[in-house]
Amino acid sequence: MKNTKKILLVLSLVLAFAAMFAVMAFAEGGKVNAADAANDLQWTFDAETKTLKITGTSTALTMNPVPAWDAKENFPWASIMGQVEHVVVEAPITEICTYAFAYLPNCVDIVLPNNQIKLKDYNTFAGNPALTTVGPAGTPAGVFDARNFTGGVSQVGENSMRDKEITLLMPVEGKSPFTLQKFASDSTVLTIYVVAGSECETWAKDLLAKSGTAGDFIPDSIKIVNYDGTYDPAVVPEDTTAGEDTTAAPEDTTVAPETPANPDGVILTGSIDAQYSKCTWTLTADGTLTILAKEGVTGWNEVPYYNQVTENGWLDKADMIKKVVIGAGLQKVGASAFKDCPNLEIVEWTSIGQLA
Numbered sequence: 190m191k192n193t194k195k196i197l198l199v200l201s202l203v204l205a206f207a208a209m210f211a212v213m214a215f216a217e218g219g220k221v222n223a224a225d226a227a228n229d230l231q232w233t234f235d236a237e238t239k240t241l242k243i244t245g246t247s248t249a250l251t252m253n254p255v256p257a258w259d260a261k262e263n264f265p266w267a268s269i270m271g272q273v274e275h276v277v278v279e280a281p282i283t284e285i286c287t288y289a290f291a292y293l294p295n296c297v298d299i300v301l302p303n304n305q306i307k308l309k310d311y312n313t314f315a316g317n318p319a320l321t322t323v324g325p326a327g328t329p330a331g332v333f334d335a336r337n338f339t340g341g342v343s344q345v346g347e348n349s350m351r352d353k354e355i356t357l358l359m360p361v362e363g364k365s366p367f368t369l370q371k372f373a374s375d376s377t378v379l380t381i382y383v384v385a386g387s388e389c390e391t392w393a394k395d396l397l398a399k400s401g402t403a404g405d406f407i408p409d410s411i412k413i414v415n416y417d418g419t420y421d422p423a424v425v426p427e428d429t430t431a432g433e434d435t436t437a438a439p440e441d442t443t444v445a446p447e448t449p450a451n452p453d454g455v456i457l458t459g460s461i462d463a464q465y466s467k468c469t470w471t472l473t474a475d476g477t478l479t480i481l482a483k484e485g486v487t488g489w490n491e492v493p494y495y496n497q498v499t500e501n502g503w504l505d506k507a508d509m510i511k512k513v514v515i516g517a518g519l520q521k522v523g524a525s526a527f528k529d530c531p532n533l534e535i536v537e538w539t540s541i542g543q544l545a
Contacts, residue, residue, distance in 0.1 A: 217233065217234045217236075217266075217268070217269060218231060218232050218233035218234060219231065219232060219265060220232075220265070221243060221245075221250065221251070221252060221265050222251045222252055222253050222265075223253075223265070224253035224254075225251060225253060227247075228245075228247045228249065228251060229245040229246055229247050230243055230244070230245035230247045230250060230280055230282075231243070231244050231245050232244075232265055232266055234266060234269050234272070234273065236269075236272065238275065239272055239273060239274035239275060239295075240273075240274070240275040240276070240277060241266060241269075241273045241275070241276045241277070241293075242276075242277045242278075242279060243276075243277070243278045243279065243280050243282075244279045244280055245280045246280065246281065247280065247282075248280075248281055248282055248283045248284065249282065249283070249284040249286075250278075250280070250282045250284065250285045250286055250289055251284075251286045252264070252265060252286055252288075252289075255286070255287065255288070256288045256291075257288060258288075258291075258292070258312070258315075258316070261292055264288075264292075270292060270293055270294070271293075271294055271295060272295070273293045273295065273296050274295050274296060274297050274319075275296070275297065275298055275299075275300075276290055276293070276296060276298070276299040276300065277300045278299075278300060278301050278302060279302075280302070281302055281304065282301075282302060282306060283304060283305060283306055283307065284306065284307045284309060285306060285307070285308055285309065285313060286309050286310070287309055287310035287311055287312055287313070287342075288312050288313070288315070289313055290313060290314050290317070291312050291313065291314060291315040291316050291317065292315070292316040292317070293316075293317050293320075294316070294317065294318060294319065295319050296317050296319060296320055297319055297320065297321055297322065298320070298321065298322035298323070298328075298330070299314070299320070299322070299323045299324075300324070300325065300326050300328070301323070301324060301325060301337070302325065303325035303326070303337065304337060305337050305338075305339060306337050306338055306339070307338075307339050307340045308338055308339070308340035308342040308345065308366055309340060309342070310342060311342050311343045311344045311345070312342075312343075312344050312345070312347065313342055313345050313346075314345055314346045314349055315344055315345070315346060315347040315348060315349060315371075316347065316348055316349065317346070317349040317350070318348060318349060318350070318351035318352075318374070319351075320346070320349050320350050320353070321350065321353050321355065323335075324337075324358075325337070329356075329422045331353070331354060331355060331356055332355075332356045332357075332358065332420070332422070333350075333355050333356065333357045333358070334358045334420075335357060335358060335359055335360065335366055335367070336358050336359070336360050336361065336418065337360075338360065338366035338367075339360075339363065339366050340366050341364060341365065341366060341367070341368060342366065342367060342368065343367075343368040343370040343371065344368075344370055344371040344406075345366075345367045345368075345371075345372060346371075346372055346373045346374075347371040347372075347373075347406045348371075348374055348406060349373055349374060349377075350373045350374055350377045351374040351376055351377065352374075352376045352377075353377055353378070354378040354380075355373070355377055355378065355379050355380070356380045356382065356420075356422075357379055357380065357381045357382065358382045358416075358420050359381060359382060359383045359384075359387075359389040359392075359393065360389055361384050361387070361417075361418040362384075362387065363388065363389075364388050364389070364392075365388065365389050365392035365393075367392070369392070369395055369396055369399055369407070371405070371406035371407070372396060372406065372407050372408070373406065373407070373408055374406060374408070375403060375404065375405065375406065375407065375408065375409050376408075376409070377408040377410075378408065378410045379408040379410065379411045379412070380411075380412045380413075380414060380426070381393045381396070381411065381412070381413050381414065382414050382415075382416045382420060382426070383413060383414070383415060383416070384415065384416065384417065384418060385415040385429075390413070390415070393411075393413050394413065396411060397411045397413065397430065402505050403508075404504075404505065404506075404507060404508050404529075405504070405505060411430070412428050412430050413428070413429055413430045414426040414427065414428065414429055415427075415429045454473045454474035454475060455471055455472070455473055455474075456472055456473065456474050456506070456509075457471070457472040457503065457505070457506050458470065458471045458472070459502060459503065460483075461493045461498075461502065462483075463493060465489055465490070465491055466490065466491050466492065466493040466494075466523065467482065467483045467486045467490055468480050468481060468482055468483055468490070468492065468493070468519065469481050469483060470502070470503060472503055472506055472509065472510065475511070475512075476509050476510055476511030476512060476532070477510075477511070477512045477513075477514060478503055478510045478512070478513045478514070479513075479514045479516070480492055480513065480514070480515050480516060480519065481516040481518075481519075482516060482517065482518030482519050486518065489520060489521075490518055490519055490520060491519055491520055491521035491522070491523055492515060492519055492521065492522045492523050492526050493523050493526060494523025494524040494525065494526060495523070495524060495525035495526060495528060498523075498526055504529055507527075507529045507530045507531075508530070508531060508532060509532070510527070510530045510532065510533050511532050511533060511534055511535070512533070512534065512535040512536075512537070513527065513530075513533065513535070513536045513537070514537045514538075515536070515537065515538035515539065516539055517539040517540050518540060519538070519539075519540060520540060522538075
């Protein structure tokens, strides 16, 4: 009898330890912002369901140190980013920090609370090529519900939703929560629902006007639909895409004038006139980008930093750039000036003394 009790005790201990290790194997987690004692948001990851869950009572989702495209180790869940397929936020957050749900390459859907949420800074959902669904619980697959978003962030979904058909529901009132810069992927097929006459409709038409350039992270296929703020996936919408004309144009029999010879092979030129950067640039067919200080400029002058490049620079053809030549009179290369140039091999300069 005593031996039987001992055996049962041993079995009970074995089962208890097995259960404990099973929980450890299938769940990881910790504080979202370990540096902020007042913020009680916690994250857990269930390896069985591939779900990253955020709970707590704090309303601001913040991280410290702040993660970035070149500092992914700063994500609280850095060790399991490639395993995450679902994100569920159960905390009553009203503010989301930069890069909050970025670089989860296999994440399919992100569930957020059904209240107004301010997106801060940029890259909130960037680098998620598999992403198809964002919004409150119950959001249909393939829908990016932005009706609760505010903020005006840039690069919100850079290189996300790749090769996906996405329905984007925009807010009924106010400005777009996103800028035009790097909205998704070139290959995203996007249908945008907007209220007629709203600021978001203007944003959608501007996005449509910018689409079609390779490498700009703006969908090449965009359709605009008017709605009243209510979405029913069962209703087939009427396409109200701005500028669409189904009338066949008459055939143009005019002979085009011969294109003048271009012995230098120049394919793109530009000029930047910022506070500390006054330069001109030329990109030639052999992939050489030449940046020169403007004539007559004295004092400090530098190659523009990344945000200035996105506004007036060479990023539309960044994948063509193989060599950069920086002329005299430019003393510094601005931060991340060439970060979107994957084929860049050579940089030559005359007077550069500082790299940001």
